[in-house]
Amino acid sequence: MAKTSGRESRQKSAKRNDLLEAAQRAMAEHGTAVRLNQVAEHAGMTSGAILYHYPDLQDLLVDANRAGMERFYTERVAALEGINDPAERLTVTITSGLPVAQDDEEVRLLCALGGEAARNTIYAVLLTALFDRQVAMYQTLLDTGATQGVFQLSSDSLTIARNLVALEDAYGYRIMASHPTLDHDVAANLIFDYARLATSHPLPVETT
Amino acid sequence: MAKTSGRESRQKSAKRNDLLEAAQRAMAEHGTAVRLNQVAEHAGMTSGAILYHYPDLQDLLVDANRAGMERFYTERVAALEGINDPAERLTVTITSGLPVAQDDEEVRLLCALGGEAARNTIYAVLLTALFDRQVAMYQTLLDTGATQGVFQLSSDSLTIARNLVALEDAYGYRIMASHPTLDHDVAANLIFDYARLATSHPLPVETT
């Protein structure tokens, strides 16, 4: 029984990360019905190697999705780094929640999951948690702005936050389905239209 | 070469309908990766019989989804039958767009498709068309209400209509994923909150 050295565990987690990323990319490409071989291909290994680390493919897929959601959320928070003005924060958040184009792998993964969640409890739980975290993020942002007098909220912040996240989600699906007249910018403006009503602030503002 | 009699075509379309319904139910249960055998089971036939009518399962699935969307849309229009007051029409439309519970097969089918649309052009086209039809339905409703002076629209009707459909879609996914605090009624009230802002009308109204 070897003691886990720093180097060893660094390597281990790097390997684990490779697998999770491969699974994410494979799922973004093939959906939740992705094959073990397809994951292996993305990882540059044989299926046996995958099985050595994850005897059950489902476990790997779940872990990959958890990691994907975590990254998605973390990136959104990171995009707010150093921005203090609530209106600017709201502008950035709305923009960062939408996929830029049809090939956005992160959102593609989330879309694939959304369809599965109606039938698969574990994915339902994960997506529900992600939804609620995003709602909480918006709520904090809205409440802060209201306290500072920048926003006049038309309703309680929970209601507005839920609607903002819901709009993002739905337009994410539309963009991923290549709606001919509904791209990232059009969708952002549609959400801004609601955000203006809900906050009485002339959004969007210039971001630095 | 037999002439197609009235009876024959009635039977043919009945059979076709059976297959489409079986495929819909099977897909609602198993998602877009549904197996031929699962469809056969729902149809009460062997897989060979399915293949006799649809040599390619994908064709059957596409037809089934088209039929499902058509029904979903038709039912929404039918729910408005005989209602003239725009506010009442808007109330009914918002309510009828949301799944009542997690076991709503129609919405379950649409959710499964949404995830697939990012990867499958034909489903993307179908869902985009459904989205646009629903938007058009709301637009007509909003414009009529505005003309009659019942609604004061905060923006152009296209913007409001898109946001209303987007909210419905997103909350449909949440409800299907069994969000613990976001059921049909909560979701409807969230949408009404936006609809009030957008129309300056104290929705919802009593429906008869």
Add this chain to the structure above:
DNA sequence: AATTTTCCTGAATTTGGATTTAATGACTAA
């Protein structure tokens, strides 16, 4: 009634992917 066509089944076959396993090289610890 006889014939043809339509629809379907059940069994045989094929296919594609998952799973197992023996062998191997790389690394680690004593």
Add this chain to the structure above:
DNA sequence: TTAGTCATTAAATCCAAATTCAGGAAAATT
């Protein structure tokens, strides 16, 4: 060194599902 563990592959095996097809019942046509 040497022995042992770890990570991996490639090939063999297994399995489930798709596909094909000969045959037969039912329906339609003559």
